[in-house]
Amino acid sequence: MATQHSGIPANSSATIPLESRIKVIREQKVLLDADLADLYGVPTKALIQAVKRNLARFPADFMFQLDSAEWESLRSQTVTSNQKHGGRRYPPYAFTEQGIAMLSSILSSAQAISVNIEIMRTFVRIRLADSTRKDLTQRMDLMESQFDRLSQSQENFEAETREKVKQIFNALRALIKPTEPIKKRPIGFITPDES
DSSP states (O other), rough: OOBBBTTHHHHHHHOOOOHOOOOETOOOTEEEEHHHHHHSSSHHHHHHHHHHHHHOOOTTTEHHHHHHHHHHHHEEEEEEOOGTOOOOOOOOEEEOOHHHHHHHHHOHHHHHHHHHHHHHHHHOOOOHHHHHHHHHHHHHHHHHHHHHHHHHOTTTHHHHHHHHHHHHHHHHHHHOOOOOOOOOOOOSOOOOOOO
16 A cells, blocks of 8 residues: 555545644544544544444543534634535544544554554654653753843843843744654655656
8 A cells, every 4th residue: 555655545635744633622632533534534424433333432531522612613713614515514523542542443444554553653743742842941941040040140240141141042942842844755765757
């Protein structure tokens, strides 16, 4: 099976990077049922039916249905189909990382397995990046407070020097802000015809 660089099967209509499909709802990182169905290459209705046949595997911390306010907020943030023209008539289901892992036990196609592996890796990368950013931010805060104490204790610490150090801290903070993921290049030799 051919795959894209993200590890998602190429025959999926997934042109949107996986990381950008992850939403934060109820303070949890989730993927919506329609995005998962697209990645798995199945209709959303079929995915939901499979989940409903195995509902005991999906407690509230694995999967939940958006309430009307969450759904309206989501619809206003993204382009969604219009209900009057055959679009979705009910709020989507949101799957947490654990819920997506549980999906692998009820969807056993080769594509579903491949997609689930990539989704789990993406969640790990996001968690690691969040942890690293949090650690760097805490260290920066400590360094900045130590610098402030030092500069206040030194009567002759020049205002210009103080301003330059503040600029350094601001530049470092800008460097640790989340950035767009870097697209990985494929490994191996590529002939001029392939590029």
